Amino acid sequence: MDIEQLCRAVRNPGDLRNLPNYVDAVNPAATGLKRVIWPYGFHTEIPCALTNCRTRHKSGVIIELEDGSISNIGNICGGDEDKFSTKFTSEMRAMSESRRRESLMPLLLDRDALQKIESDVRAMCDAANRWVRLNAAFADMFPEVDREIRRRIAVGASLTVAEDIERSGAEIDDIVASGRARSREEARYAQVAKGTIAGVPVLGLSAKALRSMEARTNALLAANPQEADIASLQKLFNDATYLPEDVQSLKRACVAGETFYSGENFKLMAYLPGAPETRRRLDRLARADLEDRSKQIDAKDLGIDHPTESGQTVRMPTKKDIKRQRYVDAQIRAAQQLNKKW
Structure with missing residues (x-):
């Protein structure tokens, strides 16, 4: 030894x-x-x-x-x-970098594992592109509804929708007499919950996020870990660790799309604030209508082949996303600060 x-x-x-x-x-x-x-x-x-x-x-x-x-x-x-x-500082830095490299290299040299990551990313990005197109088609056909749903998601408001039902005269009299309303006009309508719009995680899918995943995957497979500096090595390791989690997030979003773009959900959306004509169209809407519309939208308008500044499909980061990104950033900063650590 x-x-x-x-x-x-x-x-x-x-x-x-x-x-x-x-x-x-x-x-x-x-x-x-x-x-x-x-x-x-x-x-x-x-x-x-x-x-x-x-x-x-x-x-x-x-x-x-x-x-x-x-x-x-x-x-x-x-x-x-x-x-x-004075050589001590540089030797401590060399030892620290060596230990970090030793912990990162096994995963980055496992070509079978990396190729599986690549295969999974490609497959899920292909599947997710379909829902990106449907998101764009829906926003194009029903912009007010799309904005209202996204607004509720952004502020944490309920996605439960209700219908206003006019009460009978006897019901109004009873409510006013019991003090539950101050006037007959206030007691005139009752809100009856119709259901909750489901499957909204699909709206988090965006062409920009898919391009980013594919770019990270390409960089991971093309890199030579043996020649990478420690900061680059840490970034590659983070991608190899988190890309499988991102694949699972894509999968959940695609599954959510089956629910969001369903006839039952469209009927619930019809109860959102909007013009009567919009409500009638939602009542009759089928997923096939969105599929047809998505085929008419140019790829560059979706941002699939070209970068776009459109905010229509920007993903809202979750608390888990933010926490994970902070952890990743801290690791990269630590790697970049090795020269100052000692």
Whole structure:
């Protein structure tokens, strides 16, 4: 077993002292640092091997000196240029980057796993494009209804719709007499819930999001992890980790489309505020009508082949999306800050 593997196996001060060529005292004026091998963390304190330090600590690093001996120093005093080599900072950075690479590489070198991700993304993007077209067709044919549904989604309002039913004279008299209404006009109509518009996650599908997924997949398959810098490597790892989750989100949105674009849902939409003619059209609407309209819409208007600034199909991020993106951004920032960490 080589020295690096032995250093990785160190679990306590006894293991440390048993390393080949270990010395417990290092005069920084007499010998230089060759490299930082591996960090350690013990339950009990041990002294720093630097003769100009000797601070007791629980966390530090195992080092190799230029004369081939092995020793240990604290990770704080090691960075003090008055106590040890200025090379310490760059060697700590190299070790940290090496450890991070080691944790990221297995997934990125698993070509079978990456090719499955690519296959799944392609299949789901193809399926989702159909619903992107239906979204565009629906917004084109019923712009007021589309805006109202999206408004309710954006502000968290209920998607339950109701019909105003005129009460009988006796019912109105009873309501006014019981004090439940201040006037007959106020008691004239009753709202009767008709149902809740379902399947709205399909409206989160957009051509822009699908293009982004495909671009991330292409970059993942084309990259050479062995040559990537640490920040790029972290981004590739994040994509390899989260693209399968994004595929599942697409799948759920496509399933939701079956419900949203159904005759039952169209009849519920007819109860939304709108012109009487719009209500009559929704009552008669079938998914096939939207399919026909979608075929008449140019691809560039959908943003499938060309970027678009249209806000009609912009996806509303969920709390989970926001939390995950913050985590991803933090990982990338950490990778980019390796030069400053130590």
